[in-house]
C-alpha cells in the first residue's frame with residue numbers, strides 16, 4: 001500500500017466513542033498509510049456569516065483546513081445523529097466551505113467514510129448525508145467498498161479500544177486498499 005498521508009476526522013467527541021475506536025484501528029489494517037488526526041473542531045464557534053465577514057476565519061478553522069489541505073486524503077469516521085451528520089462536524093465543514101476555491105480544503109480531495117453505530121444499519125444514512133455535503137464542496141468520495149460497523153459493541157473490544165471482529169477488519173482493509181488506489185488514480 002502506498003505511503004500516503006491521511007487526515008482522520010472522527011465525528012464523535014465522546015471519550016468512549018466507538019467511532020474513535022474504529023479510527024484507532026485503521027493503522028493496523030493499512031500499515032502503508034500514515035494516519036494523523038485532524039486538529040479538534042469542537043471549539044470552533046457556531047458559524048455566523050456576520051462574524052466571518054467581521055473577523056475572518058478563526059485559528060481553529062484555519063488549523064483544521066491546513067491539516068486537510070496537507071493530506072493526500074481524508075477519512076471520516078462518524079456516528080449518525082438523527083439520521084444525519086453530527087452538528088459539530090457539520091459546523092466545521094460549513095466554516096471551511098466558505099474559504100476561497102483555492103483554499104477550500106475539500107476541493108478535489110479524496111475522502112473515504114466509515115460509520116459505526118449500535119444499531120443494525122451501522123450509520124448507513126449518515127454516509128449518504130455526508131456524501132451529499134462533500135459533493136457540494138467538491139470533495140471526491142470513494143464510491144466503494146462502503147464500511148458500516150453495525151451493532152458496534154459486538155465488533156469492538158471496548159477495553160482495548162479497537163475493532164476485533166475479523167469480518168469488519170477485512171472490510172476495513174479492503175476499503176483502505178481501494179482508497180489508496182483511488183488517491184493514486186486521482187493524483
Ligand SMILES: Cc1cc2nc3c(=O)[nH]c(=O)nc-3n(C[C@H](O)[C@H](O)[C@H](O)COP(=O)(O)O)c2cc1C
Pocket residue numbers: 012013014016017018019020078079080081082083084116117118119122123
Ligand atoms: C444525538 C444523537 C442522535 C443519534 N441518532 C442516531 C441515529 O440517527 N442513528 C443511529 O444509528 N444511532 C443514533 N444515535 C446513537 C449513536 O449511534 C450512538 O450513540 C453511538 O454510540 C454514537 O457513536 P460514538 O460511540 O462514536 O459516540 C444517536 C445518538 C445521539 C447522541
